[in-house]
Amino acid sequence: MEAVRAAGSSYPLADLIQSRRTIRAFKPDPVSKEQIIALLNTAVWAPNHGNRQPWRFILVMDEAREAFAEAVLRTHSAEERAKIGAQRHEYLTTLPAQLIVLQTEDSRHKQREEDFGAVCCLIQNFQLAAWEQGIGVVWKTNHYIYEPRFRSAFGIQPGEKVVGVLYIGYAETVPAAQPRARAETKLTVLDRLPLID
């Protein structure tokens, strides 16, 4: 019944997709754990092959942001820390929440690639569901996500891939959209035989 209702309704999904922007400047206003969990429970409806649901999440908020900032800063050289450490520390401990999104890596190549695709779908679901509620997100893939010291600080296991860290909060500023080329410029339509002359 729910599926029928959803198929027949006209959510302005295209508007939501086009208006969403990556947010990098956040207000300090909190976003609650419950709000984030609710967004995740929408996001987990991402398509995923074999219903493997190949994801795990670590939500960092409140005092734990201090540990997050420390873990990130430890992946920088002393020189870098001296230059940008204070500013990054301030940024990472002020934004309301960081969500580490992990993929459980299947040993089989095909399944591993499918699962990566599924986790990326989940992240975009999360970004869109958040945007619909006025909550901004940036999907971060900075070098620290690959660093053993960062991984061990959060108990990330061998066989788990950090697909991204989502910084979450209310937007201080919303950047202008980066223009997209129309799809037609990247589209080949094959609609008659022979395919190749």
Ligand SMILES: Cc1cc2nc3c(=O)[nH]c(=O)nc-3n(C[C@H](O)[C@H](O)[C@H](O)COP(=O)(O)O)c2cc1C
């Ligand atoms: C896989 C992936 C990794 C990304 N990594 C970063 C990142 O490390 N830092 C960042 O500021 N933005 C990152 N982004 C966000 C993109 O920079 C952003 O989507 C792009 O600038 C377009 O802006 P829009 O999302 O507002 O349309 C990432 C996006 C994707 C899909």
